[in-house]
Amino acid sequence: MVRINSDYGKLQGSYLFSTIAKKVGQYSEEQPDRKIIRLGIGDVTRPLTPAVIKALHEAVDEMGEEKTFRGYAPDLGYDFLRKAICDNDYRSRGCDIGQDEIFVSDGAKPDSGNIQEIFAKDDRIGVCDPVYPVYIDSNVMAGRTGDYDIKSGRYAGVVYLDCTKENGFCPDLPEEDCDIIYLCSPNNPTGTALTKDRLQDWVDYANKKGSVIIFDAAYEAYISDEDVPHSIYECEGARECAIELHSFSKNAGFTGLRLGYATVPKDLKREGVSLNTLWARRHATKYNGAPYIVQRAGEAVYSYEGRKEIRGLVDYYMENARVIRSGLEKAGYEAYGGVNSPYIWMKTPEGMSSWDFFDYLLREANVVGTPGVGFGSCGEGYFRLTAFGSHENTREAVDRICRL
Amino acid sequence: MVRINSDYGKLQGSYLFSTIAKKVGQYSEEQPDRKIIRLGIGDVTRPLTPAVIKALHEAVDEMGEEKTFRGYAPDLGYDFLRKAICDNDYRSRGCDIGQDEIFVSDGAKPDSGNIQEIFAKDDRIGVCDPVYPVYIDSNVMAGRTGDYDIKSGRYAGVVYLDCTKENGFCPDLPEEDCDIIYLCSPNNPTGTALTKDRLQDWVDYANKKGSVIIFDAAYEAYISDEDVPHSIYECEGARECAIELHSFSKNAGFTGLRLGYATVPKDLKREGVSLNTLWARRHATKYNGAPYIVQRAGEAVYSYEGRKEIRGLVDYYMENARVIRSGLEKAGYEAYGGVNSPYIWMKTPEGMSSWDFFDYLLREANVVGTPGVGFGSCGEGYFRLTAFGSHENTREAVDRICRL
Numbered sequence A, B: 001m002v003r004i005n006s007d008y009g010k011l012q013g014s015y016l017f018s019t020i021a022k023k024v025g026q027y028s029e030e031q032p033d034r035k036i037i038r039l040g041i042g043d044v045t046r047p048l049t050p051a052v053i054k055a056l057h058e059a060v061d062e063m064g065e066e067k068t069f070r071g072y073a074p075d076l077g078y079d080f081l082r083k084a085i086c087d088n089d090y091r092s093r094g095c096d097i098g099q100d101e102i103f104v105s106d107g108a109k110p111d112s113g114n115i116q117e118i119f120a121k122d123d124r125i126g127v128c129d130p131v132y133p134v135y136i137d138s139n140v141m142a143g144r145t146g147d148y149d150i151k152s153g154r155y156a157g158v159v160y161l162d163c164t165k166e167n168g169f170c171p172d173l174p175e176e177d178c179d180i181i182y183l184c185s186p187n188n189p190t191g192t193a194l195t196k197d198r199l200q201d202w203v204d205y206a207n208k209k210g211s212v213i214i215f216d217a218a219y220e221a222y223i224s225d226e227d228v229p230h231s232i233y234e235c236e237g238a239r240e241c242a243i244e245l246h247s248f249s250k251n252a253g254f255t256g257l258r259l260g261y262a263t264v265p266k267d268l269k270r271e272g273v274s275l276n277t278l279w280a281r282r283h284a285t286k287y288n289g290a291p292y293i294v295q296r297a298g299e300a301v302y303s304y305e306g307r308k309e310i311r312g313l314v315d316y317y318m319e320n321a322r323v324i325r326s327g328l329e330k331a332g333y334e335a336y337g338g339v340n341s342p343y344i345w346m347k348t349p350e351g352m353s354s355w356d357f358f359d360y361l362l363r364e365a366n367v368v369g370t371p372g373v374g375f376g377s378c379g380e381g382y383f384r385l386t387a388f389g390s391h392e393n394t395r396e397a398v399d400r401i402c403r404l
Helices: A006-010 A016-030 A050-063 A079-093 A108-118 A133-141 A196-209 A275-286 A292-301 A304-330 A354-365 A391-403 B006-010 B016-030 B050-063 B079-093 B108-118 B133-141 B196-209 B275-286 B292-301 B304-330 B354-364 B391-403
Strands: A102-105 A125-129 A159-162 A180-184 A212-216 A242-247 A260-263 A335-337 A343-347 A382-386 B102-105 B125-129 B159-162 B180-184 B212-216 B242-247 B260-263 B335-337 B343-347 B382-386
Touching (some): A016 A354, A050 B050, A079 A102, A079 A260, A102 A108, A102 A275, A108 A133, A108 A212, A108 A242, A108 A275, A108 B275, A133 B275, A180 A196, A196 A212, A275 B006, A275 B108, A275 B133, A304 A343, A304 A391, B006 B133, B016 B354, B050 B292, B050 B304, B079 B260, B079 B292, B102 B108, B108 B133, B108 B242, B108 B260, B108 B275, B125 B133, B180 B196, B196 B212, B304 B335, B304 B391, B354 B382
Parallel strands (some): A125 A159, A125 A180, A180 A212, A212 A242, B125 B159, B125 B180, B180 B212, B212 B242
Antiparallel strands (some): A102 A260, A242 A260, A335 A343, A343 A382, B242 B260, B335 B343
């Protein structure tokens, strides 16, 4: 008799964004005439840019001709894309990363969920609280945590790194040891970013302890401050302790196109084994490459036109971030983020719980945000708004919130 | 100090097809003037068909316009595709499968590698020998097997179902219990197919024992015999014991486009838990949907034009299968498969080992095939050729082999 993976039973409720989608769906059915503005899930709304569209059409045509048709992609990604990534995201920033340390994938979400597979079952993970749920949930499903405690809102066996108003939402080095540390900067959900000095502290910690940092750089395109690093490999010693995850979703709007990459330096070894080799084996066995046409679209993001257009997209969303943050502050709300990040992290008014504020905002302002507590217990009393809407909707949403 | 997943250390060598690619690459470098014909990896060579190309271009245009742009896809796939799958692959065959039992993915390889995650760590797997390596390797990586034994070429703790000339390469019901049974029909690599009666025996066995069958139907489009089922749900009771995996790679040539789906019926429960719910949770947490444009391409496969064109593709490759099998037989080789399947399973001549024959064929005929032993110890002394080349190359490869 087959038995199921009992670790799934430890998971709390359904995946956060599925729950939100259901709640919004239900409200829409009850009130079909209301115009709901979604500033909840981190999904972009601007169309793909002309350089990307052109590359897609050209690649589609190639796939329709015998001479230019492409079947299975190389396991780790096409060289043309790995080279563009290497040149633009690393070499241009002085980071010592080689093409063969880059693994093209279908996005940072799958990579951040799958990367834990190459580590031992009893490694202890350290995660920020609040945190992007995938880091924890994927480890729960793999049996790397204990049970969930309803009172604390936390899983046993996990080191939680509190990110609070007091520490500026930047995690302090942990007192307990942790083996695998997930860091996301600029941060989802708090919108804050680690300075180079702060990130260097983490790299030094990891090298001292033999830990591995999973550095999620999905939002690096939103960085404007000079002292915030775009890559963890700007820090000394990161090649020996860090894996970096990148996405094309938030810079180039690929949420519906699916493309990302993981960087695993060859100097990153544990127990004498190269993690680059382990991840290559995982990729070769359980993945079959991102679509050729999508990899060509990714290449176009790094072209001269592409880079200009992508800058335009980021500027567009950052104007929203500015509108949201300044609007909220003018209306007397406490708000954070929105500077090096498309996320605004606001304090709920009058000590309201995150989910109460979610329901309140949905019903009274027809605006969808994300309850802070959905990202962890330190997120209780907070609420995340995203800058990924249109200018018009964003302004209207802010107006509606401020009128409440 | 972080520790790595020691189960990876049990894996034998690198992934089969990576090894082949390396060997061929090396030979090409040594002999750059030789024209190598690849009948090794199961990769298609015909371009995408006009209906698919048209759907891709249209979807790309939609992604370039604000009003029609699509961000994150629904977790489990777009309804338009799930409906097309449900109507065409199931309802039209009288299979009782609902749209909400279909999970769109980026292919049958990732699905077949990932599906084991929802089962307990100490469930015992049963696999055919020879077998598509992903079924075993993904379980080795998950710690569901013991060590590899070099002498037998097998992992401890796995039930191997011998597929030999004696049983017509169709596995007999096992004497030892197994919890998760991987079946692939039409089979990769042997090219043989289970009749409905034989498959019904397996469904009955699974229901009696409480096992779950992972049924890989990636090659169903190649079926021509009437008594060979296209879906396991043509068998009575399969809704209670079977998960089915489908691919768009081998029928519609999507190897470089990446699309597949898994079917997990709601009646499939173990320990009171619905496997449909578990897989939905896995999908929502660790996956982010297939690209919109690729899902539209998938939809086009089921259109009137699309079905006609896909039939043409399959017929094209099956003509190759006929040429290979009859050519080999005429030249005195023992050959199997190639009737309901694009694979031809040949006996190596004069008791040659599979890898010796691989090297011999590469050097003497400049033809690449796949060593049978790469699929398991029962594959020793066999060799797989695929029908996915062009007519011209296929004929030339057969001529070269026959001239040896």
